[in-house]
Amino acid sequence: MKTKLTNLLTAGAIAFGSATAVHAQDQGLLDTIIERDSLLCTGHNGSYLGFAEVDGAGEWQGFDIEFCKALATAILGSPDKLQIIPLSWAQRFPAIQSGDIDVIIKVTGWTMTRDTELGLQYSRPYFIGPFYVMSKTELGATGIADLEGGVFCVNAGTTVERVLTDYMETNGIDYEPLAFEKGEELRAAFYAGRCDAIAGFGPFLSATRVNADNPDDFEILGDVLALEPEGIVVKQGEDDLLDVVNWMVSALLMAEENGVTQANVDEMKANPPTASVGRLLGSTPGVGTRLGLSDDWAYNVIKTVGNYGEIYERTVGEGSRYKLPRGLNNLWSNGGLLYPLVLD
Amino acid sequence: MSQLFSSQKFRRTALQGGFILGVVALIVSTVLVGKSNIADQGMATGFGFLEQTTGWPVNFSIIEVTGRSTYALVLWAGLLNTMLVGFLTLIFATILGLVLALMRVSSNTLIKLVGASYVEVFRNVPVILQVFFWYAILTHLPSPKQAYSLGESFYLSNRGIMMPAPALSGGDVLWLTASVILAVIFLLLTRKHLQSGPRWAIAAGAIFIVFCILLLTGREPDSALISVPQLKGLRFVGGITLKPEFTALLVGLTLFGASYIGEIIRGGLLSVDRGKLEAGRALGFSTLQINRLIRIPLAFRAMLPSLTNQYIWLMKGTTVGIAVGYPDYFAIVSTSINQSGQTMELLALLMGGFILINYSIGFLMNLLNERIKLKGRN
Numbered sequence: 001m002k003t004k005l006t007n008l009l010t011a012g013a014i015a016f017g018s019a020t021a022v023h024a025q026d027q028g029l030l031d032t033i034i035e036r037d038s039l040l041c042t043g044h045n046g047s048y049l050g051f052a053e054v055d056g057a058g059e060w061q062g063f064d065i066e067f068c069k070a071l072a073t074a075i076l077g078s079p080d081k082l083q084i085i086p087l088s089w090a091q092r093f094p095a096i097q098s099g100d101i102d103v104i105i106k107v108t109g110w111t112m113t114r115d116t117e118l119g120l121q122y123s124r125p126y127f128i129g130p131f132y133v134m135s136k137t138e139l140g141a142t143g144i145a146d147l148e149g150g151v152f153c154v155n156a157g158t159t160v161e162r163v164l165t166d167y168m169e170t171n172g173i174d175y176e177p178l179a180f181e182k183g184e185e186l187r188a189a190f191y192a193g194r195c196d197a198i199a200g201f202g203p204f205l206s207a208t209r210v211n212a213d214n215p216d217d218f219e220i221l222g223d224v225l226a227l228e229p230e231g232i233v234v235k236q237g238e239d240d241l242l243d244v245v246n247w248m249v250s251a252l253l254m255a256e257e258n259g260v261t262q263a264n265v266d267e268m269k270a271n272p273p274t275a276s277v278g279r280l281l282g283s284t285p286g287v288g289t290r291l292g293l294s295d296d297w298a299y300n301v302i303k304t305v306g307n308y309g310e311i312y313e314r315t316v317g318e319g320s321r322y323k324l325p326r327g328l329n330n331l332w333s334n335g336g337l338l339y340p341l342v343l344d
Numbered sequence: 345m346s347q348l349f350s351s352q353k354f355r356r357t358a359l360q361g362g363f364i365l366g367v368v369a370l371i372v373s374t375v376l377v378g379k380s381n382i383a384d385q386g387m388a389t390g391f392g393f394l395e396q397t398t399g400w401p402v403n404f405s406i407i408e409v410t411g412r413s414t415y416a417l418v419l420w421a422g423l424l425n426t427m428l429v430g431f432l433t434l435i436f437a438t439i440l441g442l443v444l445a446l447m448r449v450s451s452n453t454l455i456k457l458v459g460a461s462y463v464e465v466f467r468n469v470p471v472i473l474q475v476f477f478w479y480a481i482l483t484h485l486p487s488p489k490q491a492y493s494l495g496e497s498f499y500l501s502n503r504g505i506m507m508p509a510p511a512l513s514g515g516d517v518l519w520l521t522a523s524v525i526l527a528v529i530f531l532l533l534t535r536k537h538l539q540s541g542p543r544w545a546i547a548a549g550a551i552f553i554v555f556c557i558l559l560l561t562g563r564e565p566d567s568a569l570i571s572v573p574q575l576k577g578l579r580f581v582g583g584i585t586l587k588p589e590f591t592a593l594l595v596g597l598t599l600f601g602a603s604y605i606g607e608i609i610r611g612g613l614l615s616v617d618r619g620k621l622e623a624g625r626a627l628g629f630s631t632l633q634i635n636r637l638i639r640i641p642l643a644f645r646a647m648l649p650s651l652t653n654q655y656i657w658l659m660k661g662t663t664v665g666i667a668v669g670y671p672d673y674f675a676i677v678s679t680s681i682n683q684s685g686q687t688m689e690l691l692a693l694l695m696g697g698f699i700l701i702n703y704s705i706g707f708l709m710n711l712l713n714e715r716i717k718l719k720g721r722n
Contacts, residue, residue: 089682090678090681090682093685093687094687097385097387113683113684113685114685116388117387117388117685118387118388118685119385119387139578147578148577148578149576149577149578149579149581150577150578150579151503151578151579153669156669156675156678156679156682157678157679157681157682157683158682161399161400161401161679161683162399162400162411162683165399165400165401165411166399166411169411176403176579177401177402177403178403178589178669179400179403179669179671179675179679180669181666181667181669181675181678182667185667185668185669189483189669192480192483192484192502193483193484193487193502194483194502194503194588196578235385236385
């Protein structure tokens, strides 16, 4: 009897102890990643075409995946030290809070609720997402107003739901909303004609269109519902990691601005055309130590994934089957909204 | 002291008391640690978000909900949606189940075979697959412009089934439901005091008066009493529309649930003593009378406990609605988690909502069981 009682008390004490010991470490996440020698980054449950999809060989591909690879290369020196964790849209926030992933790179819009109440911190936008409406060609609509009274399908729980609601209210257009939890079900409903239109993120719509049996049956209307700046998300208070993320995005843009590509990066490193390119590629020291990384991190990143423009063209742009125009996601000097920070 | 420890009664009490204390301490520490961890991460906690407006629309609800409604109202709309499809499923599945059970115990081989095949097919296919199947059929109907029509007032298209209806709003329907419930309570209370003729007349008359008042006051001025669906642009206006999401879920759950309920009822029917049925026949009762007056009442007693389980199961089954875009309570909570990020609070509300519904079903069924079970036996 006595031993039983002791066992019970010990079990209780262990349970109590382990519950309180959860948040004892004070180490920054960047150091944890380096110590673990692997980066945990977001994938998708299924396919978010163009951004995170699994190809025929079972490998993750896409714009967001390339950024995960770039970050793994920047911190750990190799894209192989990346672990992609498949997550739904809803799971990404609890997952980063519980430490199941280190960063969210999953076209995540910068909203006030997420930034403040969810305890998250955003990087500078790495992608500017326009929201459009795609409808059936046979309806002959030239603008959203022509679809008055129609059924508009959206992905449940995304910012699109809010953006569409606001747009329709502002413009006084009567419509019927219909929300689906999964992209596959949304697409199936649209192809079957349950919806007159789907509202969504530009890249998602163009992926949906090229995947249809006959892409010419569908057209993306010119009206822009809204723009959404997409940021890379870390947990509130992980300043070191956020610095690395911000400068990684900047390095990719700076490389493009200065004509540094995957192909010529070795040559550029040997004979930098300008002093700032020299600093970027680590020909002259400084770019790494200030972030707690090696001085050739940016060189490694560009050697592995190329500059911003190369990533874009390969995954969603002209070089891919989605043929999404650069538009606002071009450098400021080419009529876009993106610019590198100053590397001094 | 040692005498105290040697007392078996004291040892048992102490052990049990200590165990309960340990469990309570564990729960309290978990909650406290969870709270402090959430606070460390700088996340907002509490139920304050319920007062905020959602900013996103809901496709289907009995009460009026827009992007300007609060989370509290939208969650309530979701709970009503779950109850609507859940209770309709229970009613239809029970009726169909009863028919199936009578078919399976019938002496006619062909009828028996039909009943048996139905049960085997619908019981052995996962319910989510069945719901997808009906949804696919409904969404592959022609578009509104090419809709099948019946007498220019009933239409069948991939936007749903449109039919004429009295011009009542969703709120009116809630009032009407409330008055029907009141009428049923009235019927139960006055059972011993009034004759059945006047009782039914009073109840039916009261419901009719409420209906008329709602119809005359609730609608838009100058609009017709009966609203008929008409094609306008891309959609139908007027009448009521059974949307494909709702219909697919209701039909799928009903057909699936009926196969289980049918088997439970069959079990109940078979448990009725043959002698009682033969006694009925000897007294010159027809088959219908034997079924209605002897067999079903006796079978009811035997099948009620398993029927309760099945009802609760079916109510939880409504959560497959999320797969076809029906905004049931689960779907609404899921979207709210994503939009507001209040995961813990919303999961607690989700569990609370289902416990409330299912506990109420269990409670009512147990009450019924208490009434009809054989007295003096346990």
